[in-house]
Amino acid sequence: MKNNCLMLVLALAGFLGIAAQTASHTSDARSSRTASARSLADSVKKDPETGLAIDPQLMLVKGQCTACHSSKLILQSRFSRDKWIERIRWMQRTQKLWDLGESEPIILDYLVKYYGPATGSFDGRREPLQSIKWYKLESSR
Ligand code: HEC
Missing domain, CATH: 1.10.150 (DNA polymerase; domain 1)
Structure with missing residues (x-):
């Protein structure tokens, strides 16, 4: 039970990490696009x-x-x-x-x-x- 909990936390942390990465990536793309304007x-x-x-x-x-x-x-x-x-x-x-x-x-x-x-x-x-x-x-x- 304790192990399952730990796995869940790790999986969640991993997911959040990926989400944060994609979010920052898309906002980068957006700011470079508006830079031309x-x-x-x-x-x-x-x-x-x-x-x-x-x-x-x-x-x-x-x-x-x-x-x-x-x-x-x-x-x-x-x-x-x-x-x-x-x-x-x-x-x-x-x-x-x-x-x-x-x-x-x-x-x-x-x-x-x-x-x-x-x-x-x-x-x-x-x-x-x-x-x-x-x-x-x-x-x-
Ligand atoms: C007497 C009040 C008043 C003053 C002073 C005033 N405005 Fe406005 N203005 C308004 C109102 C009311 C709106 C509509 C606001 C809304 O749609 O929420 C507006 C809207 C705007 C908009 C958005 C319009 C659009 O269609 O996108 C701009 C830009 C704007 N004003 C620029 C200015 C500028 C520049 C000045 C200075 C010359 C100025 N305003 C002075 C009342 C005023």
Whole structure:
């Protein structure tokens, strides 16, 4: 009886080990797939409070765009300028968002810069490499 119990525990441990391995494997695959869809927001520092990209316009955007809802709605979006305008008009029409006045083009610049279409002008290809460390090939004598 004691032995059976031990076997069961070992089998369970083995199973959990395999489950954990496959789980971490699939999440690896997923993160490498999304890596090709990176945007500028991935490579800049984030505001710890909202997760929004740190930028000279952060406070403006934070003040105007996180008053009613979580910044997550922005973080999960990737819109072109036209689509951002459309979203803002929709919020103004149906959600009582105020007229953004002179701030609007500044906010739009920020939104498109960091939360624009992830592929940008690169048509689904990865972004150009930023910091390449070249190394010298040693000739093998
Ligand atoms: C007056 C309140 C208010 C303000 C201010 C506001 N929003 Fe919204 N926004 C809303 C509401 C309400 C929704 C709908 C939320 C939901 O669906 O749960 C929304 C939804 C959104 C969505 C999701 C829309 C979609 O269809 O995916 C985005 C993105 C968004 N807002 C961005 C912004 C940005 C950027 C700003 C700053 C310019 C902003 N919001 C300011 C009220 C506001």
